[in-house]
Amino acid sequence: xxxxxxxxxxxxxxxxxxxxxxxxxxxxxxxxxxxxxxxxxxxxxxxxxxxxxxxxxxxxxxxxxxxxxxxxxxxxxxxxxxxxxxxxxxxxxxxxxxxxxxxxxxxxxxxxxxxxxxxxxxxxxxxxxxxxxxxxxxxxxxxxxxxxxxxxxxxxxxxxxxxxxxxxxxxxxxxxxxxxxxxxxxxxxxxxxxxxxxxxxxxxxxxxxxx
Numbered sequence: 001x002x003x004x005x006x007x008x009x010x011x012x013x014x015x016x017x018x019x020x021x022x023x024x025x026x027x028x029x030x031x032x033x034x035x036x037x038x039x040x041x042x043x044x045x046x047x048x049x050x051x052x053x054x055x056x057x058x059x060x061x062x063x064x065x066x067x068x069x070x071x072x073x074x075x076x077x078x079x080x081x082x083x084x085x086x087x088x089x090x091x092x093x094x095x096x097x098x099x100x101x102x103x104x105x106x107x108x109x110x111x112x113x114x115x116x117x118x119x120x121x122x123x124x125x126x127x128x129x130x131x132x133x134x135x136x137x138x139x140x141x142x143x144x145x146x147x148x149x150x151x152x153x154x155x156x157x158x159x160x161x162x163x164x165x166x167x168x169x170x171x172x173x174x175x176x177x178x179x180x181x182x183x184x185x186x187x188x189x190x191x192x193x194x195x196x197x198x199x200x201x202x203x204x205x206x207x208x209x210x211x
Contacts, residue, residue, distance in 0.1 A: 001153060005146050006166045015123075017132060018140040019206075023170030027201045030170075031056040031192075032143065034085055034117065036177035037064050037071035044186065045177050046078060052193045054203035056080050057141070058177070059117040062087035062107030072110075081205035083115030083141060084108060092123035100127055114208045117141045141206055144171040147188060149181035156187035163192050172206070 004011070012020045022030055031049075036042045036058055049056055058075050060082055065072045075082055087107040092100050104116065116131055116138040123140075131138040145166045149159050163173055173192075175185045193203070 001151055003146055003148070003151070005148060005162045007142065007144055007146075012142075015125075015128060015140075015142065017128065018142045019172070020142045021144045021170045021172055022206065027169050027199070028204050029167055029196060029201050030172045030206055031175065031203055032059060032083075032117070032141070032172060032206070033057070033175050033177045034059045034119075035064070035089065035181075036060055037068045037075065038177050038179065039068055039071060041179065041182050041186075042068075042071050042075070042177045045175075045189065046074060046080075048190055048193060049080070049203070050078065052197055052203065054193060054197075055205040056203065057083060057115065057206040059083040059085040059115070059141070060107075060111055061085050061089050062103075062110045065107075065110040069110075079205070081115060081207070082111055082113045083117055083206075084111045084113055084138070085117055086119055089119045091120055092118050092127050094122075097124065097126050097130065100124075101130055104131065114138055115141055115206060139208060141172065143174045144168075145173045147173060147175050147185070149175050149184040149188065150178075151184075152180070154184065156184045159184035160188040160191055163188060164195060167192075167196065167201075169201075
């Protein structure tokens with residue numbers, strides 16, 4: 001499985017209207033979690049975040065919000081951001097624009113947010129244009145650091161080092177609150193929270209407001 005842990009500048013140029021990092025004053029990083037909510041794993045994440053007073057952003061799959069509305073409500077009640085991650089985790093490259101946008105719209109019936117992250121990061125330019133245009137006006141969030149927790153071929157230690165070695169001020173970090181990722185995410189997240197906190201970083205959620 002090939003992927004880039006640190007998003008290179010040329011990839012960001014391919015989708016310039018999308019948000020890849022949030023650099024600004026102070027030492028801030030932005031944890032994000034894709035594919036939830038999950039009845040056991042998402043509460044594990046929320047409990048850890050609470051220990052550190054950390055905020056994060058959860059890009060939820062609509063069908064999972066439908067299945068676990070109480071977990072979704074807890075995410076919001078505890079002050080985190082939520083975002084649309086489609087209803088059925090669709091790959092934009094493999095689906096026509098009409099079907100893709102309908103799936104996003106279906107998810108919007110369960111997820112009240114103008115933040116959007118395309119599953120796999122795979123989305124067509126026409127799909128981006130449609131999502132960013134009013135009345136939808138989505139803010140499309142990509143990432144700076146991909147933890148690799150979804151990759152069953154890497155160790156949990158490698159997942160941790162991916163994050164600690166590549167994170168800088170303004171980084172948007174991707175983890176997954178899913179069963180596939182849990183062995184690696186569950187090991188890496190507590191250490192990431194501890195180490196980055198010791199290094200003076202603050203964990204913030206992503207705002208829906210477009211700068």
